[in-house]
Amino acid sequence: NVKLLVTVGGDDTASTANRIARFLEMKRYPIANIHVPKTIDNDLPLPAGTPTFGYESAKDKGAVIGRAVYVDARTSGNWFVLAAMGRSAGHLAFGIGEACHYPMIVIPEMFNKTEITVGKIVNLVISSIIKRKIMGMDYGAAVISEGVFHALSEEEIRKSGIHFTYDEHGHPELGKVSKAHIFNDLIEKKLKELRLKVKSRPVELGYEIRCQTPIAYDLTYCSELGIGIYKLFTEGRTGCMIYVDSEGNVSPLYLRDLQDPETGKIPPRLVDIHSDKFASVVENILNAVTPADYEAAKAYVPDPETYDFHKILNWN
Structure with missing residues (x-):
């Protein structure tokens, strides 16, 4: 009777999800924990160029x-x-x-x-x-x-x-x-x-x-995330955050790989001020x-x- 626990939110929620995942793994409970990167802050550590839902x-x-x-x-x-x-x-x-x-x-x-x-x-x-x-x-x-x-x-x-x-x-x-x-x-x-x-x-x-009302991008993105969760669940994935790339391919990002080793928290993704994009805004806008x-x-x-x-x- 394997069950699925889905957590949704930003870096604080992701950190909580990480602790839940570790607890479930330690207790050997048959519950899969998959986190959805949903936050308008865009501060979860997804691969570069991938926004958070919202x-x-x-x-x-x-x-x-x-x-x-x-x-x-x-x-x-x-x-x-x-x-x-x-x-x-x-x-x-x-x-x-x-x-x-x-x-x-x-x-x-x-x-x-x-x-x-x-x-x-x-x-x-x-x-x-x-x-x-x-x-x-x-x-x-x-x-x-x-x-x-x-x-x-x-x-x-x-x-x-x-x-x-x-x-x-x-x-x-x-x-x-x-x-x-x-x-x-x-x-x-x-x-x-x-x-x-x-x-x-x-x-x-x-x-x-x-x-x-969400724009078309997020409407599509949300559907892909929901479908992707089921895919990861059927594959037996747990303790991870779902990642959907620009081509719609689904893969897990394991929370243990994202966490700060000392605090156990998921550090926020910051604006890259060393990027050409940021430099262009400073210089031209x-x-x-x-x-x-x-x-x-x-x-x-x-x-x-x-x-x-x-x-x-x-x-x-």
């Missing part, structure tokens, strides 16, 4: 909202500050920002050479505002991943002025607060200090983007202050170097 639909809905917001920014001459979901990685914010050609995208992976602080997040957006002014554009939009909050120290969280409650995994319950409003308030305060006349508005990309802009930037701030994109991130 990500493409959420990105599509986020881009629809993001494009409308950008049109509003252009016609009203304002700036908008968007916050996108993504607790452990910035895939969603990056994907939406890339699709909408936002002049500033802020994700936790960008801070690979420096500590994430509230001041640096704010200065990245200010950098874009200054650069756009130099370019003759008084409008724009920035999208920030909520994941930056997870990397902030307790002191930095206190600086943000928000008091979080925490879930059973010890993560701040970000869904209970508007990250866009927090970021927007902090940016407005900085703009006032600099005496820059810029109006900004917050937009929270929240739960609605994970509850929309983002607008931010560089050394070539210092002289022109002095018309807006006395210390342009403080808002140099690469210096903020400590990139060479």
Whole structure:
């Protein structure tokens, strides 16, 4: 009487599935455990280029909202500050920002050479505002991943002025607060200090983007995953995550091979900031202050170097 246990979700659920699989194996229970990589965060360690179920639909809905917001920014001459979901990685914010050609995208992976602080997040957006002014554009939009909050120290969280409650995994319950409003308030305060006349508005990309009607890609993908689970089950597979490649071929990814040997948890898949794709977005889509802009930037701030994109991130 072999039974099947299917777990569905992101990295925390995958880690739980991994512990279940190990327990069942140790007790020799005849139960197969197969995990489905379902999360709009796209942060499960599938082979490169393979999204998690739900990500493409959420990105599509986020881009629809993001494009409308950008049109509003252009016609009203304002700036908008968007916050996108993504607790452990910035895939969603990056994907939406890339699709909408936002002049500033802020994700936790960008801070690979420096500590994430509230001041640096704010200065990245200010950098874009200054650069756009130099370019003759008084409008724009920035999208920030909520994941930056997870990397902030307790002191930095206190600086943000928000008091979080925490879930059973010890993560701040970000869904209970508007990250866009927090970021927007902090940016407005900085703009006032600099005496820059810029109006900004917050937009929270929240739960609605994970509850929309799936796009055709995810409808097909979900069917392939469901059928694939049965295939793996009939083959006697267990303790694994299902993987369906671009040709529809099904194979198992064993959780024991993905886990951190010390914690037993499945580490999240991060945005690859060393990829040509990421470099292309930084070089061709983002607008931010560089050394070539210092002289022109002095018309807006006395210390342009403080808002140099690469210096903020400590990139060479």
